[in-house]
Amino acid sequence: AVVSTQSTGDVVGKKQIIPMRRFMGGVGRHAQAKAFNTSGSLGAWPKKSATIVLDLLKNAESNAEVKGLEVDSLVVEYIQVNRAPQMRRRTYRAHGRINPFMCSPCHIEMILTETESIVAKEDEDAPKKKSKKKEARARARLGAE
Secondary structure (H helix, E strand, O other), X not given: OHHHHHHHHHHHOOOOOEXXXXXXXXXXXXXXXXXXXXXXXXXXXXXXXXXXXXXXXHHHHHHHHHHOOOHHXXXXXXXXXXXXXXXXXXXXXXXXXXXXXXXXXXXXXXXXXXXXXXXXXXXXXXXXXXXHHHHXXXXXXXXXX
């Protein structure tokens, strides 16, 4: 949770970009997006979304403190954003017309878990496993020679 708070804070401060891969209409090209290998190096710094996620993380940390969990060992296990029902308002147009003025809110679901310890990386010196086909080919080569 500490890393995600820091990276989300970097988005607000325009130090780290969010690559835009799916909804790319009207998104500008930026040099920071080259690091993520997106098509056309498209990216943005969604300040409003980042601040909302930051507030959720802070809220989750304070909830963990109240429950007696260790805040430094919290990890974001699951996060999901769903559409919420649209709220209707009206906007007044020229010549006495009225158009709908809809907002599109969302529900953000986030699950944090406490990790026991950091898992050590496996040694590279360990022998790599071969498939049965490759082992059979190697035996056939040795038998042929």
